[in-house]
Amino acid sequence: MTTIRTFLAVAVANNWAIEQLDINNAFLHGDLEEEVYMVLPPGFQNSKPNQVCKLMRSLYGLKQASRQWNAKLTKALQNMGFSQSSADPSLFTKQTCSSFMALLIYVDDILVAGTDSIQIQALKQLLDNAFKIKDFGNLNYFFGIEAFRTPKGINLCQRKYTLDILQEYGFLEAKPAPTPSVCGQKLNSSEGNLLEYPEDYRRLVGKLLYLTNTRPDITYSVQQLSQFVDKPRDSHLMAGHMVLRYLKGSPGKGIFYSSNNYLRLQGFSDSDWASCIESRKSLTGYCVYLGDSLISWKTKKQVTVSRSSSEAEYRALASTTCELQWLLYLLADLRVEIIKPVALFCDCSSAIAIGENHVFHERTKHIEIDCHVVRQKIQEGVLKLLSITSQNQTADGFTKALSKPLFDRFHAKLGLPKGSLEIKNNKG
Missing domain, CATH: 3.30.420.10 (Ribonuclease H-like superfamily/Ribonuclease H)
Incomplete structure (x- = not known):
């Protein structure tokens, strides 16, 4: 996520066009390097007993699928003239005498930014010919993050994601809290009673951890909560509820990257x-x-x-x-x-x-x-x-x-x- 934020901050400051696309059925494009056999799907087992399928291409669910897809896409981009970043392998860049283009990959979701919109459209055509893509146009919504761009800059928030969390835990009508945690409070693993259903607490902490991608103001509070996911107690759950009440007061808050x-x-x-x-x-x-x-x-x-x-x-x-x-x-x-x-x-x-x-x-x-x-x-x-x-x-x-x-x-x-x-x- 740090790479994504840096990518967007640089693109906005340089007034680059930012577009988003998605690869259709990404894992099906991977090439297998070893022999893999699969049990016949339902409906074929009775007609062909004691037989199996030999896979010629990758399938969803295979351990090799994600790696093989990444290798296939990396090779394709390098053949198009892109260089893979040594700092983050998900970042690819292409520099020509008249333009610069950067491409950021997360599995099958791709962000493209560059100085020349014509070059970006040409890249989309090449990728569509190779893999078939969905073109979402200008950046709007990705990885659960809402992006709203104006001439002044770009605002990143997770409003829908926050509202979904508040609705799931019944805090849409709660009274907002002024801060995400009580000043001077020190959580420990001995105070309070063990939760009967710790899965709810663990799910809440996991959701809040992803929310910190655009909400640095709750980072400390969520870090404290994440220390007790193994044996959570009611005191920890109460601290988590205070974070939710704080989010209730400003669900659409996020980070802003200025174009100036x-x-x-x-x-x-x-x-x-x-x-x-x-x-x-x-x-x-x-x-x-x-x-x-x-x-x-x-x-x-x-x-x-x-x-x-x-x-x-x-x-x-x-x-x-x-x-x-x-x-x-x-x-x-x-x-x-x-x-x-x-x-x-x-x-x-x-x-x-x-x-x-x-x-x-x-x-x-x-x-x-x-x-x-x-x-x-x-x-x-x-x-x-x-x-x-x-x-x-x-x-x-x-x-x-x-x-x-x-x-x-x-x-x-x-x-x-x-x-x-x-x-x-x-x-x-």
């Missing part, structure tokens, strides 16, 4: 030290902007226990550094030139010192070597660590539950539209 955007990469990294009351592991939170467009964010528990807040912040910096380096590779494939060094903001001066100073041996000798990727990228001139106050730290909302005033500030920094859409009836 200077493509400058910058990141924000933060950590909440020993926030897990059971394991005492810290929480990493980061977000990355391409100009004014938020393209990447994450909330994740760190894999080891940090001995100090500085170490926790430094581990968060390492995770953000890896994300920034990968995005630089991805943007290079999209022919976007990023001015280096990339600014990475952190509100911990000691973590910045660890990244820039080799003298802190006694304090850092226990930290894993892979964390020192931060130092390496600073020395290579890839990024520059900059200090920022905690009040201005955008990533703060990805590491903890905030009060209403602080959450509103965090919400505004994400670039999400203001206001809310009350649901008056079941039709929304």
